Structure formats: C-alpha cells, structure tokens
Amino acid sequence: MLRGSISSICSINYPNLTLLDLSYNQFSGQLPKCWMSMPKLSILNLANNHLSGEVPQSLGPSDCLLLSLQLQSNKLFGELPSSLRNCKHLTMLDVGENQLTGNISPWIGTNLGMLKLLSLRDNEFYGTIPPEVCHLTQIQILDLSRNNISGRIPPCFNNFTFLVQQDITTPNMIPQTEFIVMRCENAFVYWKGQEKEYNKTLRLLKLIDLSNNRLVGNIPRQLSLLRGLISLNLSRNHLTGNIDSEIGQMNMLESLDLSRNQLSGEIPVGLAELSFLAVLDLSFNNLSGNIPSGTQLQGFNASVYAGNYGLCGPPLAACLAPDGLPSATDSKFDIGFYISTVLGYVLGFWGVIVTLVLNNSWKKLIFTFGTKSGTGFTGRPPP
Structure with a gap:
C-alpha cells in the first residue's frame, strides 16, 4: 500500500x-x-x-x-x-x-x-x-x-x-x-x-x-x-x-482460439488428432462442411462452432445429403445401432429356439408348464 x-x-x-x-x-x-x-x-x-x-x-x-x-x-x-x-x-x-x-x-x-x-x-x-x-x-x-x-x-x-x-x-x-x-x-x-x-x-x-x-x-x-x-x-x-491442413503437427497444443475471423473451408482432420487440446474456439467464422469425427472434437460444447452456418455434424445438427436426408457420414452411428439391435434380437431368438430343440428336458418342462396353464402346445383351446 x-x-x-x-x-x-x-x-x-x-x-x-x-x-x-x-x-x-x-x-x-x-x-x-x-x-x-x-x-x-x-x-x-x-x-x-x-x-x-x-x-x-x-x-x-x-x-x-x-x-x-x-x-x-x-x-x-x-x-x-x-x-x-x-x-x-x-x-x-x-x-x-x-x-x-x-x-x-x-x-x-x-x-x-x-x-x-x-x-x-x-x-x-x-x-x-x-x-x-x-x-x-x-x-x-x-x-x-x-x-x-x-x-x-x-x-x-x-x-x-x-x-x-x-x-x-x-x-x-x-x-x-x-x-x-x-x-x-x-x-x-x-x-x-x-x-x-x-x-x-x-x-x-x-x-x-x-x-x-x-x-x-x-x-x-x-x-x-x-x-x-x-x-x-x-x-x-x-x-x-483455410485452417492449415498440417495443424495436426502441433502435438503439444492445449488451447486454440481462432474465433471471430473470416476463416473459410473445412475443419482439417488433423485437428481431431490433437490429444492434449482442452480449449477450442472456432466460433463466428465462415467454416463449412462436416466436423471431423473423433471423440476430441465431438467432446466440445456446440458454442465452440457457433456462427459457422455451413458447419454440421456432432455436436451440431446432422449434415444433410442433397435429398434432404442425413448424410452417410452422420447416419453411420444410427445405422450401426439399428443393425446391432436387429442382429442381437435375431440371434437371441434363435438361440432360445436352438436350445429348446437340443435340450429335451427343457422342452418337456415348457410343454408341461404350458399345458397346466391352459396355453399348452396341444393344438386345442383351453376348456
């Protein structure tokens, strides 16, 4: 003082x-x-x-x-x-x-x-x-x-x-x-x-x-x-x-702020390879295209990409193909999810059926249970 x-x-x-x-x-x-x-x-x-x-x-x-x-x-x-x-x-x-x-x-x-x-x-x-x-x-x-x-x-x-x-x-x-x-x-x-x-x-x-x-x-x-x-x-x-495509060489980068400029073009794939990147701000530029996939760039808040009206893909809205549907890249996760769900259901169903066919004791038990409950496999309706 x-x-x-x-x-x-x-x-x-x-x-x-x-x-x-x-x-x-x-x-x-x-x-x-x-x-x-x-x-x-x-x-x-x-x-x-x-x-x-x-x-x-x-x-x-x-x-x-x-x-x-x-x-x-x-x-x-x-x-x-x-x-x-x-x-x-x-x-x-x-x-x-x-x-x-x-x-x-x-x-x-x-x-x-x-x-x-x-x-x-x-x-x-x-x-x-x-x-x-x-x-x-x-x-x-x-x-x-x-x-x-x-x-x-x-x-x-x-x-x-x-x-x-x-x-x-x-x-x-x-x-x-x-x-x-x-x-x-x-x-x-x-x-x-x-x-x-x-x-x-x-x-x-x-x-x-x-x-x-x-x-x-x-x-x-x-x-x-x-x-x-x-x-x-x-x-x-x-x-x-554009953002230089070789930016992925900056291996030690922890903080990158390019916001509020007039940068254009796509976000380079190399940016998703910066494993130490903890702070990112690309907002309010003229960037476009799909945000490169990878946990690094998808983990940031959507505000990081705000003001780039040509950008799409997680964490922003899905990219649209010319027919108005989600593009193949953005829908890859959803398609994979549905395929795995259907496969899991089908394999699980047929697994039970095969088990019943091969295991006589299980088959008799289920037949007996169905008969006693009035819904057995006898071909006749219950009394």
Missing part, C-alpha cells in the same frame, strides 16, 4: 544495486531519470502501480545489464525508448496494460535476441509486425494482443526455435543471473479462456497471442511447425483463408 512518488531514489547512490522491486503498490507520478546511477541493475519491477508519463531514455544506458524489465499495469504513454536496444541481455520485457503507442520497432528483434518473454499487450501499438521479430529464437511467450496492429502475420514464425521443440529441457547448471530472473519473474497471460498470473511456472509456458488486432490475410502454414506451442490465440482479427 505504499504511495507517492519514487523519484526519491535519485537522491541516494546505489552503485551495487542489482534488483529493485516496487511492484503491487500505489506509487504514482513519472518514472525518474536517474537510472544511470544504478549501473549494475539487473532486475527492475515497477508493475501494478499508478505510474504515468513516458519511459525515460536513461533506462537503457550504453552498458545496460538489465535482464528483466517489468512496467506492466501502469499509465505509461508514448513510445518505447530506443535506448532499450542497448539492453542486449534482456530475457523479459513486459510493458503490457499501459497506453504506449508507436510502431513495434525492428530493433526489438535485432538487438534483444535473448528475449524469452515479450509482452506489449493491451496498449495502442500500431503498424505491422516487423519480420525482425523472427530473430527472437529463444522466445517462449509472445503477447501482442489488444493493440491496433495491422498487416499480415510474418511467415517466419517457425524461426522461433524454442517453440518448434516439443520437449522442455532444463539445464543441469543454471547461471546465477538466470536463477534470479526465475525467482522474480511473473506475468499475466490470457490462458485457456481467462487471464491468469504465472510466476514460478512461467518458464514452462509456450504461448503466442495476437488476438484483438486488425491482422489480415491467411494464417501462415509455418505456424503448424511450432510443435512445442501450448497456446495459440489469433481471435478477433480479420484473418481469411
């Missing part, structure tokens, strides 16, 4: 300070400009306050040693300072939920190649996603959601080496600086339909979120090569074309 300005830190010399965490308070006012007096600062966390103004150029001195910079959930505006390009050791840059603006600078990709987490979510960034972003080969969380980003998704996302790999490997020896970041990092991400805060398990998450922008064009087929990706959210854009 600490309040007031943080400018007082400029009155004290901190030559050996490596970590400064003032997050989750009620500090207000502008960011100070005396960061050059903290030459060894590695971790700066000012998230979740009421800080305003621009991010000062002094945050990125020529000898910048920052590993983690967290300014999310404040009231900062203006553009990211170009001096941050000097922070070549940054592994985490989170400035989400502010009022920052401008283009996504190409130097983010060319100069900050060590980034594992880049979050610009919920700001006012515009322009296109520069292809230089694909130089972030170590990236595991890329969140550009809730901005005004336009243009196409770069087709080079398969350069994200860490997201192409399926296995999560943990080195036997973790450098001290990396250990410090692991202990202090936390971020809010939109995961499985709701916003969640991750801290100690953040490094296990592999996520791309480009939702709520103005992206156009096809979904690049190279995205299907991200076999280690766990969550992909491209919802609420203006994407067109």
